[in-house]
Amino acid sequence: MSNAGQSVSLGAARNRQLRTRRFLALVRKETFQILRDPSSILIAFVLPLILLFLFGYGVSLDATRTRIGLVVESATPVTQDLAASFQGSRYFRVINGHDRREFEEDLIRGRIRGIVVIPANFAGDFASGNAAPIQVLVDGSDPNTANFVQNYAQGVVANWGRMRSAEVGSRLPVINPEQRFWFNPELASRNFLVPGSVAIVMALVGTLLTSLVVAREWERGTMEAMMATPVTAAELLAGKVLPYFVLGLISMTLCVIVAVFLFGVPFRGSLFALYTISAAFLLPALGQGLLISATTKNQFLASQLALMSGFLPAFLLSGFLFEIESMPVVIQWITMIVPARYVIASLQTVFLAGDIWPLFLRNIAILLAMGTVLFVLAARSTRKRIG
Structure with missing residues (x-):
């Protein structure tokens, strides 16, 4: 009995070791693919900088002069x-x-x-x-x-x-209201547009880039080849997601550096809060990209769906440019399923006000729930079979 138990434990340990090696091989393979693909670098680093410069210099809601x-x-x-x-x-x-x-x-x-x-x-x-x-x-x-x-x-x-x-010397009492504007004393629109644009960049990198790359593998047939291996669907999704998760955080870090040191946007929160909020938002963004690619298996269709379901709602229905409270009631209800709604408010808070964890924790919980649902749907769509 002891020899049998020892054999079972050795077999389980060997299986864990094999799963770890398979997972690391998937991550290594995906990382090399990102480095070899110019479009990935363009979407992850060049396009975010262009958007950030447009929102920082070209777009202004300040009615001056x-x-x-x-x-x-x-x-x-x-x-x-x-x-x-x-x-x-x-x-x-x-x-x-x-x-x-x-x-x-x-x-x-x-x-x-x-x-x-x-x-x-x-x-x-x-x-x-x-x-x-x-x-x-x-x-x-x-x-x-x-x-x-x-x-x-x-x-x-x-x-x-x-x-x-x-x-x-009028005898009428003169009322001089003393106005104070908290968090953004200059009322500069750049101070809340630029933090919001960081969320738009992460939505673009997470959803569009993931959907394009995975759909490309479906078109080339490499996805079917990987499905024919002992790799499980969970390992495949995790191996796909992790490099793009890190890539999204790197892109976000670059945007924050530009926002603070080039545009002069104040940063009053902590880096821990910033990365926690960003990581929570990248989960539904990446899950949405995987779900799109698994259901379409076509780069052109995946890119259109990613823009329509990821970028445009984040841009128009998240409170980034338009107040949600001023929208029709039906549209307000629709905004509740837009992940960017919860991250933009948190990013603007961590930049301008500081760490307000009651707000952060609520939004992070909602984002994690959305990410879980999207990953479950993506896993069901990515079946371990060819075709």
């Missing part, structure tokens, strides 16, 4: 003083005029975003204590910019009114 036409119908010390407030504002690039009709064509053609008209009776109404309105005409074809122009114009007039009241 917006071109407007400023019409002063009657030149008085009061109206000139108000006009100087508009000219000194960092939000506007002012073009002066004396008649609204001078700027109507520019507004229609989009050369300016609004027209501010200080009427001829403004000085008299202001001096007599009556309501002294100004007219703000904006281009409503772009609602966001129109709201910015309107709100900033109101802010300029309100600040000017408080300063004038203080100068003339």
Whole structure:
């Protein structure tokens, strides 16, 4: 009995050793394939840098130096003083005029975003204590910019009114709200666009690259050859995923270095939180890529599905550019199955606010659950048979 038990234990140990060797051979083979494939390097390193530069330099939600036409119908010390407030504002690039009709064509053609008209009776109404309105005409074809122009114009007039009241010694109480913006005092859109773009990069690397490479093996027949070996489906998937998991973390690290040292985005969290969140997000991204490749077995179709189901939802339905709360209720429900929704909020938090683990743990748990479901589906689709 002791000899039989010893033989069983030796056999189990040998089986574990063989599984380990098979798994390491798969990982080595996949690593060499990544290094030999220029498209993998392009997608993992060059394309993320291009996207990061576009979001860091080319895309901005800051409405600064917006071109407007400023019409002063009657030149008085009061109206000139108000006009100087508009000219000194960092939000506007002012073009002066004396008649609204001078700027109507520019507004229609989009050369300016609004027209501010200080009427001829403004000085008299202001001096007599009556309501002294100004007219703000904006281009409503772009609602966001129109709201910015309107709100900033109101802010300029309100600040000017408080300063004038203080100068003339008005007895009316002047309320000066003291505004403080936490986490992003400069209100720079780059500080939340760039961390969000890191998640877009990981979605692209994880889903697109994995689906393309595995689908290519299906097309070439090498996947069937590996399935004819003693390698199990679990070992095959794990051997495929691990190199791309490491590649995704390396790509993320490169993006973070560029974000912090080139774009000046603050990083107030810890590296442990950053890599934990990123690792949790890469699991559903890689699982989705494996599932796509296993079901399609075609590079062109896999790339289209990866872009449609991975990149576009991460870009449009994750809260990266558009507030989820402002979307229709049905779309809000759909966003709950988009993994990027949970990682973008966490990355922006770890960059701008620091480590807030109650938020991180909830999002990490959701991402791990999504990854588990996708890997189970991918394993069922990748059957150990030829064809």
